[in-house]
Amino acid sequence: MPSGQILLADDDAAIRTVLNQALSRAGYEVRSSSNAATLWRWVSQGEGDLVITDVMMPDENAFDLLPRIKKIRPELPIIVMSAQNTFMTAIKASERGAYEYLPKPFDLKELVAVVGRALSRPRSAPGGAHAVPENEDIPLVGRSQAMQEIYRALARLMPTDLTVMITGESGTGKELVAKALHDYGKRRQGPFVAVNMAAIPRELIESELFGHEKGAFTGATARSTGRFEQAEGGTLFLDEIGDMPMEAQTRLLRVLQQGEYTTVGGRVPIKTNVRIVAATNKDLRVLIQQGLFREDLYFRLNVVPLRLPPLRERVEDIPDLVRHFFVLVEKEGLGRKQLDVEAMDRLKRYRWPGNVRELENLVRRLAALYPQDTITGAIVDAELDSQPLLPPQPAGKPGQTALQTSEGLSDAVERHLSEYFSGFRDSLPPPGLYHRILREIEGPLIGAALAATRGNQIRAAELLGVNRNTLRKKVRDLDLMVVRSNRA
Numbered sequence: 380m381p382s383g384q385i386l387l388a389d390d391d392a393a394i395r396t397v398l399n400q401a402l403s404r405a406g407y408e409v410r411s412s413s414n415a416a417t418l419w420r421w422v423s424q425g426e427g428d429l430v431i432t433d434v435m436m437p438d439e440n441a442f443d444l445l446p447r448i449k450k451i452r453p454e455l456p457i458i459v460m461s462a463q464n465t466f467m468t469a470i471k472a473s474e475r476g477a478y479e480y481l482p483k484p485f486d487l488k489e490l491v492a493v494v495g496r497a498l499s500r501p502r503s504a505p506g507g508a509h510a511v512p513e514n515e516d517i518p519l520v521g522r523s524q525a526m527q528e529i530y531r532a533l534a535r536l537m538p539t540d541l542t543v544m545i546t547g548e549s550g551t552g553k554e555l556v557a558k559a560l561h562d563y564g565k566r567r568q569g570p571f572v573a574v575n576m577a578a579i580p581r582e583l584i585e586s587e588l589f590g591h592e593k594g595a596f597t598g599a600t601a602r603s604t605g606r607f608e609q610a611e612g613g614t615l616f617l618d619e620i621g622d623m624p625m626e627a628q629t630r631l632l633r634v635l636q637q638g639e640y641t642t643v644g645g646r647v648p649i650k651t652n653v654r655i656v657a658a659t660n661k662d663l664r665v666l667i668q669q670g671l672f673r674e675d676l677y678f679r680l681n682v683v684p685l686r687l688p689p690l691r692e693r694v695e696d697i698p699d700l701v702r703h704f705f706v707l708v709e710k711e712g713l714g715r716k717q718l719d720v721e722a723m724d725r726l727k728r729y730r731w732p733g734n735v736r737e738l739e740n741l742v743r744r745l746a747a748l749y750p751q752d753t754i755t756g757a758i759v760d761a762e763l764d765s766q767p768l769l770p771p772q773p774a775g776k777p778g779q780t781a782l783q784t785s786e787g788l789s790d791a792v793e794r795h796l797s798e799y800f801s802g803f804r805d806s807l808p809p810p811g812l813y814h815r816i817l818r819e820i821e822g823p824l825i826g827a828a829l830a831a832t833r834g835n836q837i838r839a840a841e842l843l844g845v846n847r848n849t850l851r852k853k854v855r856d857l858d859l860m861v862v863r864s865n866r867a
């Protein structure tokens with residue numbers, strides 16, 4: 380049974396009661412208060428093994444209190460809860476030395492797990508507070524659940540130098556996330572250098588990245604520095620990493636393994652101190668199967684994977700993003716507009732194949748081309764005319780709803796398979812394809828059913844129309860993670 384005293388501060392009595400019950404049931408002793416002053420008194424008297432606090436309290440903002448607590452008791456873990464779920468909240472929590480940040484509402488089981496982890500971590504490793512620039516324009520916009528996860532992951536990554544692999548469709552914000560990791564991380568005084576593998580001729584990639592010596596190849600008339608050298612002490616963002624040729628992959632692997640490289644045509648190993656953030660919109664595991672990407676490099680790069688969801692999976696972010704882009708274009712001298720309800724509805728039902736970039740471009744067009752202050756649904760229709768809309772949210776019972784998206788599932792699978800087969804050119808994929816493909820479809824299907832039922836396996840089995848035991852076995856066999864929530 381775990382033990383320890385928890386100091387809890389939140390001005391909402393209902394939240395105090397619920398958390399008190401959950402934590403007491405888990406074996407902790409809880410003292411709770413509705414204000415920051417009492418929390419501060421307890422902490423300064425040396426009480427408590429862990430603090431859980433809301434950000435907005437009647438007498439003080441917890442972000443102002445945190446540095447004082449850290450000063451007198453640097454090893455006391457602090458968990459911050461907030462309903463103000465922006466990127467900056469997550470970053471500030473990390474910057475002020477919070478052990479963890481939980482956007483409200485959260486799962487009680489998760490809170491208890493975080494408390495358990497915080498209390499069992501080695502005492503000599505206090506959550507490293509690091510100062511980040513004050514009051515920046517918020518770089519990442521969106522408060523959807525999916526973005527909350529990204530913010531929390533970013534906040535945890537800020538004080539580290541870990542290699543990060545960002546995946547996501549084109550235009551989902553991969554470069555923006557890489558830049559935020561740099562700008563708010565501990566290397567922000569160093570350079571941020573971005574290289575797009577798809578934009579450089581393949582035969583020049585090695586020299587671009589690692590530099591070359593004079594005479595290394597025809598046309599190399601002088602020594603040239605590479606991007607690694609330019610990024611020394613900072614971050615190197617390797618975009619479209621799936622397009623990196625094999626030879627360059629081998630050199631990159633060496634950097635990740637040994638922290639050194641040689642220039643093209645050079646012999647002397649050069650030590651390097653660069654944080655690598657890679658990004659791709661391709662499935663690297665498919666490239667590995669096709670022999671186009673080194674598996675060992677994949678594992679070295681994929682230390683912390685971050686998946687950016689496509690915009691159609693977080694349509695609730697669209698109003699915030701639209702507002703954000705209108706503010707940006709206003710700063711550039713274009714008129715500020717607003718969207719009527721119908722126009723916003725159209726945007727939420729659109730597929731957004733180009734994701735946030737496409738939305739940003741649309742806002743620019745609306746600001747530049749239309750004199751009226753209010754943008755109507757008809758205008759949005761005219762601007763998006765060639766693109767298919769998603770069907771409206773079905774109102775009928777789930778059982779009556781046809782399995783329908785703007786691209787049929789079988790069309791998508793067919794397209795995927797044809798790309799997969801063509802990757803093997805004259806040969807065939809490895810045997811066992813039937814079961815491999817079915818597994819790939821089963822995983823997301825069961826995952827989606829569990830997510831929709833918040834991890835309730837009985838309801839997920841009903842939804843899927845399979846036996847409960849069958850579902851349990853599949854979850855085990857496919858090694859799926861089940862996240863339960865009491866909000867099911």
Ligand SMILES: Nc1ncnc2c1ncn2[C@@H]1O[C@H](COP(=O)(O)OP(=O)(O)OP(=O)(O)O)[C@@H](O)[C@H]1O
Nearest residue numbers: 518519520521548549550551552553554555735736
């Ligand atoms: N969450 C967000 N908040 C604000 N702006 C965003 C967000 N996500 C993306 N953008 C904007 O959308 C545009 C595209 O983002 P970005 O270039 O980072 O995407 P990407 O995934 O790297 O695209 P690609 O794969 O095509 O290189 C940029 O102008 C970026 O500023």
